[in-house]
Amino acid sequence: MVKESRERVLKAIRKGIKKSALLARHLREELYGKPSLHAIGAAEGLAEASSAQELISKFAQEASYAMANVYRARSSADALECIARIASGKGAKIVARWSRGLPLAEMIDSALASLEVITPDGGEWPSKIAAADMGLTGADFAVAETGSIVLIAGPGKPGSASLLPPVHLALVRESSILPNLEELFAAIRGRAMSVLGVGRHINIITGPSRTGDIEQTLTLGAHGPKELHLLILPDL
């Protein structure tokens, strides 16, 4: 039955299209023969030659516009102090952090010594993640054009850290900030999918969770985190 449906659907589709090799080639040429959009007067005023500082500023600006809170740290001491301040500011008791892909991971535990810090490697993650007050992750990439961070789920980097707790704090390395979506996809294509060849969940996160479903009035924290904090730090 399964195979039959497949054949019937394909047959119905083929009936609907008159395949012209010439037309197909023409359309392909038109689409892919030209340089991709981001090479032509790039998106949102970001030329290819944008300096690192411009990228960072643009990223910070767009992320704020999308209602994330953005901070910049100049050193690891700076960053740790910021993390501790945010955690205590939120009255966090349980912090759920990534064990891989998180800058300053070992030092974070001492900075948050007065709190309970859980990681996916310790066995308590499944039982405690739903009660965590803050999720602490890195970011595999960031996109300046839209102010987004990109999180690729993997061992030690579960998606739940950026989804279940009401506050999500992500550490974003300056060097991970890409200009636009096209660059992002070029980087992802090279890395996440083909290299490992297994199922991958990638989340492009732009601001905190929100809904406008009741009277088009924006409310943050619909199901995902109500607050998104982004801490930009230099490569350490």
Next chain:
Amino acid sequence: MELKSRYFREMARSAIANTGLQSALGRATKHFNEGRRSAFAAFDEKDILRARARRIKEMTAERLDEYLCHLEKMVAAAGGVVHWAQDAAQARSILAAIAHDSKAKIAIKSKSMATEEIGLNAHLESEGIEVVETDLGEFIVQLAGEPPSHIIAPAVHKTKEEVANLFCDRLKTPYTDSIEGLAAIARANLREKFLMADLGISGANFAVADTGTIALVTNEGNGRYVTSLPKVHAAVMGIEKVIPTLDDLAVFLKLLPRSATGQKLTSYTTLITGPGGRSGAGGPEQFHLVLLDNGRSEMLRGEFREVLYCIRCGACLNVCPVYRAIGGHAYGWVYSGPVGSVLTPLLMGLDETADLPRASTLCGACREACPVDIDIPGMLLKLRERTAREEVAPAFERVFFSAWGKLLSRGPTYELGAAAARLLQLLLTWNGRYKRLPYPLSRWTSSRDFPPLAPKPFRKVWREELSKLDEKGK
């Protein structure tokens, strides 16, 4: 979902009389339109992008079978399973089988128009599976026992007081009409279900053939829960949603959120390639992609192919003067607004849906707003043409138009008729305008004046001007 389009006229009339609905629609569409306009105002590449998006869809449609087969191959390589459903019934039984195989008792769903189209919820419930809609708007209409009334904002027709009463009544929570309070109630209520569910069912905004990836564009985060927490994830997707490459996805990601809600990107753009659990990150152990035909391959064939390019952004709904007056329920089915007036007749037949393509002023606002430049007005006209060919018009119309045609096609009778009309005009007009005319023209004049014939017919003006020119020329 049951087709109720044959009641279109009554439903439209009662919608227009419903003042609560009128203000909700006015507010919602204004909000969406402003968002869309400002998002695109800052965006120089809009027209290039729109043209490119259209081309991508055209090219994909030309080789839809190849792209679908490639998609299937890549999804399978990533550990997923692809199912092909010819029609709604097949899709329902495929999903029921997936549910039974995984021994699911609770299925959580993120918003999917395709699953509404096939009537999935009712079917699963009849098979003993509890189905929970997790998108806040869908959650609200599910509690209210209503269908969604807008492609991207299912509860657009409800005021916060109505939602407050609904929650109080159905969820037994204390009354609050603070929107934050209501969202918090929904969040707490649904959170329990998220953690208990065995099966997650989602739609897919796009599927990338190159990499076997589906893309979900959401704001609330429920889409992430649905596709990552339960052991089994099933995505239902119309066959027309496949696109070739990730670069093509970038084009659509730049258009869809801006057209829908005025955002550059929604809070969560989730890219799923196979079952996430296999990568050791935790996540579903099974990923199923159900490809839904249900009449779409038929649309490929003819003059309506371009409706398959629709990316379900809802922009056409928000600019349509008809939608803004009557809301989504009046259309009687899953897809409303301009695109719904094309899709519903094509998917369900014209017998009961002929009023939908008629309910349009052909103003073309939908086409202008469409990020893929779909010629909706053109297709509405073609549908009207089909109706006209198949239907027998009422006797009065037949006689009238046949006489009218004969009158207009002969010079002398035309001139005579026009002279007689001018005489009558003296009798029937007030201050040079027709304010009231006898039935059936009273249906026109009840709400606007009927324009009068010009004091001097153009033919005369033409002749006079020509002769003046001739004199000058001499």
